[in-house]
Amino acid sequence: AQSVTQLDSHVSVSEGTPVLLRCNYSSSYSPSLFWYVQHPNKGLQLLLKYTSAATLVKGINGFEAEFKKSETSFHLTKPSAHMSDAAEYFCVVRVNTGGFKTIFGAGTRLFVKA
Amino acid sequence: DTEVTQTPKHLVMGMTNKKSLKCEQHMGHRAMYWYKQKAKKPPELMFVYSYEKLSINESVPSRFSPECPNSSLLNLHLHALQPEDSALYLCASSQVRDSNYGYTFGSGTRLTVV
Numbered sequence: 001a002q003s004v005t006q007l008d009s010h011v012s013v014s015e016g017t018p019v020l021l022r023c024n025y026s027s028s029y030s031p032s033l034f035w036y037v038q039h040p041n042k043g044l045q046l047l048l049k050y051t052s053a054a055t056l057v058k059g060i061n062g063f064e065a066e067f068k069k070s071e072t073s074f075h076l077t078k079p080s081a082h083m084s085d086a087a088e089y090f091c092v093v094r095v096n097t098g099g100f101k102t103i104f105g106a107g108t109r110l111f112v113k114a
Numbered sequence: 115d116t117e118v119t120q121t122p123k124h125l126v127m128g129m130t131n132k133k134s135l136k137c138e139q140h141m142g143h144r145a146m147y148w149y150k151q152k153a154k155k156p157p158e159l160m161f162v163y164s165y166e167k168l169s170i171n172e173s174v175p176s177r178f179s180p181e182c183p184n185s186s187l188l189n190l191h192l193h194a195l196q197p198e199d200s201a202l203y204l205c206a207s208s209q210v211r212d213s214n215y216g217y218t219f220g221s222g223t224r225l226t227v228v
Contacts, residue, residue: 043206051215102212102217106156
């Protein structure tokens with residue numbers, strides 16, 4: 001079955017420390033993968049995407065993610081957290097099931113402590 | 115213009131009311147989506163329009179009625195809603211359906227049914 005799993009429902013970091021948000025996927029074919037961020041009472045904003053080019057993808061606001069096919073993972077990282085990074089993050093996979101389908105992960109809430 | 119604009123931002127309606135949500139984009143995208151998002155949950159797909167034709171209806175109750183008058187506009191007509199329909203309603207667009215480039219989301223309409 002095609003799916004996406006975000007391994008942590010909540011992550012808490014201190015400002016200035018690294019961020020790691022974990023995402024694993026299941027897909028029979030090479031998927032496209034995305035990370036979106038959602039601040040409270042806002043829409044979702046695309047942070048970055050992997051579409052079968054470079055496996056290390058750089059996005060906005062200093063975020064990056066690495067596609068690891070052997071581990072079926074697409075973890076989101078940032079070297080140094082900022083207070084403004086506190087938000088909900090969604091890992092999203094686009095799979096081919098005889099037609100394309102977009103599947104959202106359950107989300108990870110990032111808390112940033114001063 | 116790289117935005118999806120949703121109006122109104124907030125809506126309170128009674129269970130006997132009829133109201134409409136509006137979504138507009140001018141990026142030339144040919145796919146538009148309605149999502150429903152409950153608190154602390156990922157967005158749930160409701161409807162997809164592709165080239166102004168209804169492509170997907172995810173078994174949404176008939177009290178929700180989508181409309182795509184042209185390639186830039188998407189409406190969601192609401193009638194006889196229930197309190198459990200209270201949620202954030204998100205509109206999104208993409209170049210084509212389930213695009214490899216990801217989606218652009220609006221800021222949403224916060225709907226409260228009383």
